Amino acid sequence: xxxxxxxxxxxxxxxxxxxxxxxxxxxxxxxxxxxxxxxxxxxxxxxxxxxxxxxxxxxxxxxxxxxxxxxxxxxxxxxxxxxxxxxxxxxxxxxxxxxxxxxxxxxxx
Amino acid sequence: xxxxxxxxxxxxxxxxxxxxxxxxxxxxxxxxxxxxxxxxxxxxxxxxxxxxxxxxxxxxxxxxxxxxxxxxxxxxxxxxxxxxxxxxxxxxxxxxxxxxxxxxxxxxxxxxxxxxxxxxxxxxxxxxxxxxxxxxxxxxxxxxxxxxxxxxxxxxxxxxxxxxxxxxxxxxxxxxxxxxxxxxxxxxxxxxxxxxxxxxxxxxxxxxxxxxxxxxxxxxxxxxxxxxxxxxxxxxxxxxxxxxxxxxxxxxxxxxxxxxxxxxxxxxxxxxxxxxxxxxxxxxxxxxxxxxxxxxxxxxxxx
Ligand SMILES: Cc1cc2nc3c(=O)[nH]c(=O)nc-3n(C[C@H](O)[C@H](O)[C@H](O)COP(=O)(O)OP(=O)(O)OC[C@H]3O[C@@H](n4cnc5c(N)ncnc54)[C@H](O)[C@@H]3O)c2cc1C
Numbered sequence: 001x002x003x004x005x006x007x008x009x010x011x012x013x014x015x016x017x018x019x020x021x022x023x024x025x026x027x028x029x030x031x032x033x034x035x036x037x038x039x040x041x042x043x044x045x046x047x048x049x050x051x052x053x054x055x056x057x058x059x060x061x062x063x064x065x066x067x068x069x070x071x072x073x074x075x076x077x078x079x080x081x082x083x084x085x086x087x088x089x090x091x092x093x094x095x096x097x098x099x100x101x102x103x104x105x106x107x108x109x
Numbered sequence: 110x111x112x113x114x115x116x117x118x119x120x121x122x123x124x125x126x127x128x129x130x131x132x133x134x135x136x137x138x139x140x141x142x143x144x145x146x147x148x149x150x151x152x153x154x155x156x157x158x159x160x161x162x163x164x165x166x167x168x169x170x171x172x173x174x175x176x177x178x179x180x181x182x183x184x185x186x187x188x189x190x191x192x193x194x195x196x197x198x199x200x201x202x203x204x205x206x207x208x209x210x211x212x213x214x215x216x217x218x219x220x221x222x223x224x225x226x227x228x229x230x231x232x233x234x235x236x237x238x239x240x241x242x243x244x245x246x247x248x249x250x251x252x253x254x255x256x257x258x259x260x261x262x263x264x265x266x267x268x269x270x271x272x273x274x275x276x277x278x279x280x281x282x283x284x285x286x287x288x289x290x291x292x293x294x295x296x297x298x299x300x301x302x303x304x305x306x307x308x309x310x311x312x313x314x315x316x317x318x319x320x321x322x323x324x325x326x327x328x329x330x331x332x333x334x335x336x337x338x339x340x341x342x343x344x345x346x347x348x349x350x351x352x353x354x355x356x357x358x359x360x361x362x363x364x365x366x367x368x369x370x371x372x373x374x375x376x377x378x379x380x381x382x383x384x385x386x387x388x389x390x391x392x393x394x395x396x397x398x399x400x401x402x403x404x405x406x407x408x409x410x411x412x
Binding site for chain 1 (some may be wrong): 142143144149150151152164167168173187205206235236237238240241242244245246248249250318319340362
């Protein structure tokens with residue numbers, strides 16, 4: 001199962017948990033019907049363990065929370081967006097290996 | 110420790126190799142950079158894998174293959190391979206996180222990834238209307254207009270899949286007939302939402318932050334049109350994921366690995382199976398067959 005260090009965010013608490021977070025936040029936008037989302041899940045789990053205290057790792061289900069992905073113009077999943085101080089630092093589309101995400105997180109931690 | 114066998118890639122080829130390796134009591138594991146499944150994870154429904162007359166979803170098939178591989182004790186470890194080097198009689202596998210794994214034998218089963226069109230706007234608008242995975246992104250295009258580029262099995266199958274969501278699906282193909290198998294062609298021709306744009310190539314994908322249109326040129330008449338769209342799905346074939354071994358073993362110009370019928374590559378101890386291998390039919394049924402053969406070859410070699 002997924003790491004308990006991962007936080008779940010919704011349209012209702014996205015502002016508070018992501019944009020206003022003191023730490024940088026990596027949000028994994030996913031859905032149950034998306035194969036590559038499943039493929040990267042173990043990588044996201046690993047990141048949550050490794051970056052604990054440095055970067056918050058979050059997941060948002062785009063089926064249950066259409067407003068935020070809509071606002072951000074997301075039309076592909078998985079999409080990973082790294083936020084810092086309420087702004088977008090980096091956006092990664094599609095399933096990628098761990099190194100690509102590590103490189104992005106390296107910029108903020 | 111020096112392992113007997115490390116399989117790189119946990120798609121159908123790697124998982125089938127693991128079943129045979131496990132039953133032959135070979136020691137080792139699969140190295141997979143994501144979770145197992147490979148391209149099957151993005152396939153909606155598989156209709157041509159023997160034993161499933163009603164078809165099976167990609168998800169289900171992956172689950173069954175993974176479970177089956179696990180049963181015989183040949184596990185999966187997370188790791189992204191960056192290089193293979195010769196180390197005397199053995200091979201060193203170098204991972205992205207700098208770990209080094211030493212093994213007597215390697216089966217390369219890294220499969221393939223989608224090819225890009227290579228036109229202006231494609232990279233910039235990827236994830237913003239440009240997609241390579243209909244099962245992932247199709248639902249974002251409910252009641253919108255999309256185009257599929259390509260004319261093979263994947264393109265036609267995905268065009269039919271997208272017609273469930275989209276209000277209109279254009280299929281843009283550079284020839285005047287499809288390469289896809291007959292059943293798929295018939296399904297597409299009888300689908301009212303699908304319109305064919307023959308003899309045409311996409312020259313540019315246009316839009317600021319979202320896809321707005323594509324510039325299409327008819328290769329016979331030279332006529333250029335701008336087709337208003339919300340999404341573009343590209344299925345024009347695949348590229349082998351073999352960059353990390355191109356200097357080590359023999360490949361063709363595109364990077365597909367050359368093997369003999371035992372799946373042996375040009376370097377002793379290195380085998381290849383599945384979509385990364387040079388062969389006529391790139392499918393699950395051939396990938397699993399080659400994975401099995403490669404594991405059998407390793408077993409014979411070690412005996
Ligand atoms: C949309 C679509 C529909 C399809 N439909 C069908 C169908 O109906 N029937 C059919 O038979 N076939 C179908 N195919 C083709 C089929 O999926 C492939 O032939 C098959 O998956 C090939 O298996 P493979 O194990 O060789 O490679 P892949 O499935 O590509 O798996 C390779 C694995 O290796 C991993 N990997 C790659 N590089 C590294 C690395 N450096 N380090 C660690 N791990 C790595 C990848 O993450 C991946 O998990 C379809 C393909 C697509 C894209």
